[in-house]
Every structure is written in C-alpha cells, then in structure tokens.
Amino acid sequence: MSSVESKSNPKGSGVRRFAESAGIRRKFRQEAMVKWLLAGATGMMLVPLILIIAYLVFKALPILSVGFLLDNPVKGMREGGVWAPFVGTMYLIVISLAIAAPIGVLAAVYLNEYAREGWFTRIINLAVINLAGVPSIVHALFGLGAFVLFAGLGRSVLAASLTLAIMTLPVIIASTKEALASVPMSFRQACWNVGATRWQTIRHIVLPNSISGILTGIILQVSRAAGETAPIMFTGAVFFKKVQQGDMFPYGLLDQCMALSMHLFTISTQVPGVPMELPYGTAVVLLATVLLVNICSIVLRVYLRSRKKW
Amino acid sequence: MGRGRLEIIAESLIEWVIRLCGISAIIFIFAIFLFVFKEGAEFLFNELDLTEFFFSKEWYPTSGYNKRYGVLALIVGTGSVTILAMLIAVPFGLGAAVFISEFCGPRLKESLKILIELLAAIPSVVWGFIGLTVINQLIIHVFNAPVGLNILNGGIILALMSVPIIVSIGEDALKAVPDSYREAAVAMGATRWQLIRRVLLPAAKNGLLAAALLGVGRAVGETMAVLMATGHSVNMPNSVLDSVRTLTATIAAELGEAPVNSDHYQVLFIIGLLLFSITFVVNMTADLIVRGVRKK
Numbered sequence: 001m002s003s004v005e006s007k008s009n010p011k012g013s014g015v016r017r018f019a020e021s022a023g024i025r026r027k028f029r030q031e032a033m034v035k036w037l038l039a040g041a042t043g044m045m046l047v048p049l050i051l052i053i054a055y056l057v058f059k060a061l062p063i064l065s066v067g068f069l070l071d072n073p074v075k076g077m078r079e080g081g082v083w084a085p086f087v088g089t090m091y092l093i094v095i096s097l098a099i100a101a102p103i104g105v106l107a108a109v110y111l112n113e114y115a116r117e118g119w120f121t122r123i124i125n126l127a128v129i130n131l132a133g134v135p136s137i138v139h140a141l142f143g144l145g146a147f148v149l150f151a152g153l154g155r156s157v158l159a160a161s162l163t164l165a166i167m168t169l170p171v172i173i174a175s176t177k178e179a180l181a182s183v184p185m186s187f188r189q190a191c192w193n194v195g196a197t198r199w200q201t202i203r204h205i206v207l208p209n210s211i212s213g214i215l216t217g218i219i220l221q222v223s224r225a226a227g228e229t230a231p232i233m234f235t236g237a238v239f240f241k242k243v244q245q246g247d248m249f250p251y252g253l254l255d256q257c258m259a260l261s262m263h264l265f266t267i268s269t270q271v272p273g274v275p276m277e278l279p280y281g282t283a284v285v286l287l288a289t290v291l292l293v294n295i296c297s298i299v300l301r302v303y304l305r306s307r308k309k310w
Numbered sequence: 311m312g313r314g315r316l317e318i319i320a321e322s323l324i325e326w327v328i329r330l331c332g333i334s335a336i337i338f339i340f341a342i343f344l345f346v347f348k349e350g351a352e353f354l355f356n357e358l359d360l361t362e363f364f365f366s367k368e369w370y371p372t373s374g375y376n377k378r379y380g381v382l383a384l385i386v387g388t389g390s391v392t393i394l395a396m397l398i399a400v401p402f403g404l405g406a407a408v409f410i411s412e413f414c415g416p417r418l419k420e421s422l423k424i425l426i427e428l429l430a431a432i433p434s435v436v437w438g439f440i441g442l443t444v445i446n447q448l449i450i451h452v453f454n455a456p457v458g459l460n461i462l463n464g465g466i467i468l469a470l471m472s473v474p475i476i477v478s479i480g481e482d483a484l485k486a487v488p489d490s491y492r493e494a495a496v497a498m499g500a501t502r503w504q505l506i507r508r509v510l511l512p513a514a515k516n517g518l519l520a521a522a523l524l525g526v527g528r529a530v531g532e533t534m535a536v537l538m539a540t541g542h543s544v545n546m547p548n549s550v551l552d553s554v555r556t557l558t559a560t561i562a563a564e565l566g567e568a569p570v571n572s573d574h575y576q577v578l579f580i581i582g583l584l585l586f587s588i589t590f591v592v593n594m595t596a597d598l599i600v601r602g603v604r605k606k
Contacts, residue, residue, distance in 0.1 A: 027501045030501060030503055031501045031502050031503055034502065034503040034506070035409075035413050035502070037405070038405045038406070038408055038409035038413060039409055039413070041401070041402045041405030041406050041409065042405070042406040042409045042410065042422065044402055045402055045403075045406060045426075045429065045470065045473050045477075046422070046425050046426075046429070048470070049425070049428075049429050049432075049470070052440055052444055055444060056440070102331075103331050103334050104331075106327065106328045106331035106332070107331040107332050107334050107335065109328055109331075109332075110328045110329060110331060110332025110333075111332060114325070114328060114329070114332065115332060123336065124332065124333060124335055124336060126594070126597060127335040127336040127338075127339045128335045129593055129597055130339055130589075130590055130593050130594070131335050131338055131339050131342075132593075133524075133527050133528075133531070133589045133590070133592070133593040134339075134342060134531070134586060134589060134590075135530070135531025135532070135533065135558055135585050135586070135589055136434070136531065136532075136533050136534075137531070137533040137558045137561045137562055137582065137585070138342065138346060138531070138582045138585055138586050138589075139342070140561075140562075140565075141345075141346050141349070141561065141565075141578075141579055141582040142341070142342040142345050142346055144349075144565070145345035145346060145348065145349045145579070146341060146345045149570070150345065166338050166342075169334070169335065169338070170335070173335065197321060198325070199321050199324050199325060200321075223431050226433070227431070227432075227433025227434070227435070227436070228433065228434075229433070229434065229435040229533075229534045230434075230533040230534055230558075230562055233562065233565075233566070234565055234566065261433055261435045261534075262435075264435050264436070264439060265435050265438070265534065265538070268438075268439050268442055268443075268538070269442070269538060279439060279443075280443075283436050283439050286433060286435070286436060287432065287433075287436055290431055290432070290433055291428060291431060291432075294427065294428055294431045295428075298424055298427065
C-alpha cells in the first residue's frame with residue numbers, strides 16, 4: 001500500500017527500499033507503541049502485586065519466625081503467634097475437602113461420562129456457573145440458615161466446613177471435568193470392547209488416567225478454602241478461642257475454631273492497640289499458605305503436561 | 311459372565327450415587343435460594359415496605375424508636391465501588407488479555423498466565439488488609455485526604471481482584487477467534503493494531519463483554535475487601551474520596567449482632583436475596599452471551 005506509493009527514498013540510490021518507506025515506518029512505530037501500551041497494561045497489574053507482597057513481607061520480617069507459627073495468640077491477641085488460627089484453618093481445609101472432593105469428582109464423572117449432552121446437562125452447567133458466582137456472604141447466610149440453625153449443628157467446625165465445601169464445589173467440578181474430557185475416547189472404547197461396564201471403565205481407565213488433573217483442581221479448592229473469611233464468620237469461626245500450647249488437635253467437630261483469615265480480620269480491624277507487626281505477620285503466613293498450595297498445583301500441572309503419553 | 315449379583319447391585323448403587331452428585335449443583339443452588347429466602351420471608355411479605363427499602367437512604371436498623379430499613383445508600387455504595395473498579399479493571403484486563411493472546415511468545419505467555427493465576431489466589435481478607443494499610447496511606451499522601459478508606463481505595467482493590475477473571479475469560483474469547491481471520495488480515499497488509507481493532511475485537515466482542523460482566527459479578531459479591539477498604543459509613547457519596555458502605559459489607563458487619571429472627575436479621579437476609587438475584591442475573595447473561603459466541 002503506502003510503501004509502494006511512497007516516492008521518498010532515504011538512500012536515494014534508485015533502488016526501492018521496501019522496508020524503509022515512510023508509511024511502513026509509521027506502521028512499525030504504531031505497532032511498537034501498541035505493543036508497549038498493552039505490555040504496560042499487563043505490567044500495571046502484575047508489578048503492584050509483586051511490590052505489595054514484597055512490602056508485606058518486609059513489614060512482617062521482624063516477627064516472622066518458627067515461634068510465631070507455633071505460639072498461640074496471647075494477651076487479648078496483642079502478643080504471641082498464630083498457632084491456634086493456623087490449626088483452625090487446617091481443620092477447615094481438611095474437612096471441607098473431605099466433603100467437597102467426592103461430591104465434586106462424582107458430579108464431574110456424571111457430567112462427562114454418564115449424561116448425554118442436552119438441556120439437562122446445560123442446566124447442571126448453568127447451576128455450576130451460578131454456584132461459583134454466588135457472593136461469599138450469601139454462602140455465609142445459607143450456611144447460617146441451613147447448617148447452623150436448620151440442621152442444628154450450631155456454630156461449629158462442621159457447619160463452617162460444609163459451607164466452605166459447597167462454596168468451593170464448582171472449582172473441583174470444573175477442573176475434574178476438564179481432566180476427564182482430556183482422556184481420549186479410544187481408551188474408553190477399548191475398555192468397553194473387552195466387556196467392561198461403564199463404572200469399571202471409569203474406575204480402572206478414566207480416573208487413573210486423569211488423576212493428575214483432578215489433583216490440580218483439588219489443590220485449588222484447598223487454596224480457596226484456606227483464604228475465605230465471610231462464609232466462616234457466622235458459621236463456625238470465632239475471634240478467639242483458648243488453645244493449649246502445642247496442642248495439635250485442639251478442636252472437636254462441633255467446637256468453634258479460630259481461622260487465619262478471620263484472625264487477620266480481627267486483629268487488623270476489631271482489636272485496638274495491636275502492634276502492627278502482628279497483622280503483617282499473619283497476612284504473610286496466610287498468603288504464604290495459599291500461594292504455596294497454588295504453586296504446588298501449578299508445578300504439578302506443568303510437570304504432568306510435559307510427560308503426557310497421548 | 312462370572313459377575314455376582316452383589317457386584318451388579320453395587321454397580322447400580324454407585325451409578326445412583328453418581329447421578330445424585332451430578333445434580334448436586336442444582337440442589338445446592340436451589341437450597342441457597344430457599345434458605346436465604348426462608349429466613350427473610352416473614353418480614354419481606356408482612357412488614358417490609360419495598361418502596362422504602364429500595365428508595366430510602368435511611369438505614370437505621372438498630373435505632374430504638376425510629377427503625378429504618380432503606381438500602382439506597384448501600385446500593386449506591388456497591389454501585390459506585392463496582393463502577394470505579396470496572397473503569398480501571400476492564401481496560402487493563404482486556405489490554406492484558408490482548409497482549410497475552412497476540413503479542414507473547416509461548417514461554418512469556420505461560421509465565422504471565424501463572425502470575426495472573428497467583429493474583430487470583432490472594433484471599434480477599436489479605437486484599438482488605440492491603441487496602442487498610444498500603445493503599446490507605448498512599449491515598450492520604452497523594453490526595454491529602456484525612457482518611458484513605460473510601461470509594462477510590464475499594465475501587466482499586468476490587469479492580470485488582472477482578473482483573474484475573476477478566477484476563478482469563480477475555481483471553482479465551484480471543485483464542486476462540488479462528489487463525490484464518492488473522493492470516494487473512496495479515497495477508498492484506500494489516501498491522502497488528504489494525505488486526506486487533508478491525509478483526510479481533512469485533513470477532514471476540516461477545517466473549518470480551520462476558521469477561522467484563524463476570525468481573526462485575528465478582529466485584530458486586532466481594533465482601534471482606536470492601537468491608538475493610540471502603541470506610542464503612544452509610545453515605546451518599548459526592549466524590550471518589552467519600553467513604554461508603556456496600557450491601558455485602560453491611561451483612562458481614564451486622565449479622566453477628568442481629569438477634570436471630572429479629573426484623574434486622576431478616577432484612578439482612580433480604581439484602582442477601584437481593585445480592586443473590588443480582589449475581590444470578592449477571593452470571594446468566596454472561597453465560598448466554600458466551601453460548602451465543604460458541605454457536606456461531
């Protein structure tokens with residue numbers, strides 16, 4: 001276009017230098033500008049993230065130690081560490097996982113292996129999407145109405161875990177579905193041809209071949225469950241609960257518990273006169289837990305993708 | 311064929327369990343609606359004045375003699391924070407989606423996507439804490455404001471929180487544009503910018519719209535971060551430096567103190583129902599738009 005029309009020739013040698021005509025140069029300039037602008041937009045999201053995390057860690061450095069993790073909060077949460085809330089978070093993770101993982105995986109098995117594409121699966125998929133979009137505070141209201149009051153569990157570890165499980169179910173369903181769909185159809189057909197039933201095929205061929213993808217989803221569920229605050233606020237987590245030093249299993253299923261996310265909220269907004277290192281330290285422990293879990297999931301995914309057989 | 315009766319029974323039992331789990335999402339979504347509705351229903355039908363509820367800015371749920379349940383100021387609070395967040399997040403998010411999908415080599419693409427995944431993983435209470443400390447101080451310094459907990463703070467936090475979903479859905483939408491479109495445009499001598507503006511954006515329009523909508527859904531429903539970052543005062547804002555309170559934060563802050571089955575408690579569940587309806591409509595619309603794209 002413009003390069004051919006262009007009469008100007010910087011070298012003036014009589015040879016038409018295609019790449020150097022004014023129009024082309026303008027195009028290159030424009031293209032470079034767009035590229036840097038978009039790169040800037042991407043950087044504007046990621047650079048603050050890195051700066052903020054660095055800042056949090058920097059502010060928390062004076063207090064971060066093994067003792068901070070293993071000590072309980074004392075003196076009205078103005079001193080001590082995060083052991084009681086940390087264990088509480090682990091409780092919530094494990095129990096909510098034990099509830100959500102089987103339901104989520106089997107739901108995905110139904111969607112991918114049993115149900116025929118049609119209006120019914122469409123409704124199920126819509127329900128999954130909407131379940132993922134329900135605000136966390138509405139999950140809290142549901143947990144309070146259904147588990148705490150209606151089922152009579154009271155504010156307890158169990159009620160909070162059930163609420164978290166339902167909230168994180170869509171994560172497991174979505175990633176398991178993807179993992180199951182990536183198992184080639186020929187694997188299943190081969191299995192059916194030797195006379196296996198549907199369930200036998202799933203049990204011996206489909207699940208073992210997609211276990212890595214399923215694990216990735218389950219790990220993501222763990223990271224969501226670890227970080228949520230609103231759903232557990234009214235269903236089982238409390239501001240403070242006395243825990244013996246070094247007690248590994250301080251909570252019963254029907255006890256209330258502390259949780260890291262709730263603890264961070266409490267000491268940064270509800271309790272006056274907390275020295276600032278404490279909330280910074282708590283934020284870093286929570287952030288480290290969640291990001292570590294996520295990084296595990298990513299590493300697992302990248303590793304397994306690299307050695308996929310088909 | 312050597313299969314015992316027991317095995318056949320076991321298998322059909324397993325299949326029923328799988329079917330039950332399959333419809334669990336439907337069961338739960340109905341259960342959420344029903345239980346939230348049930349807790350607020352009595353007050354909703356008997357005493358609540360819906361005009362007052364939606365159009366009064368007077369929210370005095372614990373006043374001794376003059377109880378008022380008007381959520382207009384809360385709706386405005388949620389709306390203002392969400393709009394500001396989207397004004398920041400949509401251009402940046404879609405820009406990043408275009409960059410990742412069109413300008414990156416495979417290695418850089420993979421690393422950026424992982425970083426964005428990590429951005430999405432940061433818990434909302436940590437975002438709230440960042441708003442409370444880092445962004446609060448920044449706003450006080452930059453704008454000379456007395457307090458930095460306001461719409462601007464909440465908007466920035468919500469923008470950072472909703473950007474990952476906008477990027478990932480937006481990138482999916484761009485990926486869905488067939489390569490032949492790109493090849494045709496390049497063959498005509500289009501620059502990358504012309505290709506993006508004239509070909510990719512029109513072709514991926516619906517998917518990008520859905521990405522923005524899902525960002526809105528995320529921002530409207532966010533609780534802890536806005537509770538901590540927006541200043542939490544019931545207020546009709548005049549500027550982005552005013553404090554507001556959102557629908558979600560109100561429930562989170564007041565549910566603990568409201569006695570079970572009191573009017574106040576029931577009104578909080580009605581607000582929950584309102585939030586459920588808003589996000590339901592937003593998610594449905596986004597899904598319909600995406601489906602429309604796929605059919606084409």
